[in-house]
Amino acid sequence: MRLYIEIRKLLSDDSIYVVPWACIALENTGKDAVNALPELKALLYDKREGRSMWAEAALSRLALTEQKAALILSDFEEEKERERSSGSL
Numbered sequence: 001m002r003l004y005i006e007i008r009k010l011l012s013d014d015s016i017y018v019v020p021w022a023c024i025a026l027e028n029t030g031k032d033a034v035n036a037l038p039e040l041k042a043l044l045y046d047k048r049e050g051r052s053m054w055a056e057a058a059l060s061r062l063a064l065t066e067q068k069a070a071l072i073l074s075d076f077e078e079e080k081e082r083e084r085s086s087g088s089l
Contacts, residue, residue: 003029011039016049023058033058034066044076 007029010022023040026033040062043055056076062069 008036008039011036011043016051019043019051020054023054027058027061033062034068037062037068037072040069041072041076044072 003025007022007025010018011026013019013022023043026036026040037059040055040059043051044059046052046055056073059069059073059076063073
């Protein structure tokens with residue numbers, strides 16, 4: 001459990017090098033990963049380099065077993081599609 005708490009802190013780190021490893025480590029914590037969904041959701045909308053991509057990858061893997069992760073990912077994909085559609089009008 002302590003490891004999971006440390007990983008969750010790293011998800012909000014400012015370093016672009018820390019976030020990918022934190023996402024990968026989080027994917028491997030099992031059920032504890034569900035508790036970090038708020039941080040992953042925040043990373044999805046983070047415009048800093050690569051953060052959204054890593055969060056999306058972690059959520060995709062978690063979505064295989066966790067419905068909450070699947071819902072967050074689905075909402076994000078719908079929002080991206082709306083942005084693409086409104087940008088092309």
